[in-house]
């Protein structure tokens with residue numbers, strides 16, 4: 444078994460590269476693309492977002508389509524993938540949708556120094572994982588593989604994207620570009636500053652361009668494990 448899951452990083456950005464505009468859940472995509480994302484979600488074992496996304500967007504992170512939920516259950520799986528988040532402060536609300544929705548396992552990775560606090564706040568609603576001194580995404584990916592996660596979908600936000608991409612842990616990037624600008628440099632960007640494996644001398648491989656109504660999906664193969672489905 445590979446030492447980390449097949450990892451897809453999926454997000455939508457504005458024309459100027461922002462993930463949102465500082466209001467919760469800015470709709471950068473459209474219904475047809477939300478349905479495409481739902482299908483990708485349904486194919487995964489786990490979905491991961493950063494703690495800021497849990498706090499800001501209050502996402503449910505469930506498979507929406509009844510048919511896809513039923514199809515997963517027919518395969519002996521939970522109706523939706525496991526949910527994963529990571530936090531340094533452990534300041535998450537146990538009543539947020541991340542924790543209260545879906546009969547699926549929820550994992551919270553946090554540094555050792557915060558484990559006790561996280562267990563006190565979230566112990567009844569999630570499994571708290573001791574991430575060591577600093578939670579490293581390579582270690583987290585290996586830990587997920589050890590827990591049986593073969594396909595991981597990383598769904599934001601920018602701080603989490605940056606760590607996965609900079610550590611060369613993403614096999615496939617699914618980037619949807621919305622046809623408008625945010626125009627606010629204080630808004631969250633697709634990635635923060637970092638040293639990425641792809642640069643002018645090492646260009647990523649563009650695997651697909653797909654128009655979906657008024658947005659465009661760009662799929663990049665970021666590793667040799669890329670599965671062209």
Ligand SMILES: NC(=O)c1ccc[n+]([C@@H]2O[C@H](COP(=O)([O-])OP(=O)(O)OC[C@H]3O[C@@H](n4cnc5c(N)ncnc54)[C@H](OP(=O)(O)O)[C@@H]3O)[C@@H](O)[C@H]2O)c1
Nearest residue numbers: 454455462493494495496530531532578599600601602603
């Ligand atoms: N357009 C899209 O597709 C899309 C998708 C998702 C999110 N978003 C947007 O993105 C924004 C949030 O993105 P963001 O970049 O600000 O934050 P984020 O990546 O969602 O979360 C960052 C937080 O995650 C925790 N974290 C990340 N790496 C960690 C590590 N190695 N160890 C411990 N904790 C770690 C920290 O939580 P603590 O602060 O708790 O310590 C950190 O503040 C929101 O506005 C949301 O609407 C957009």
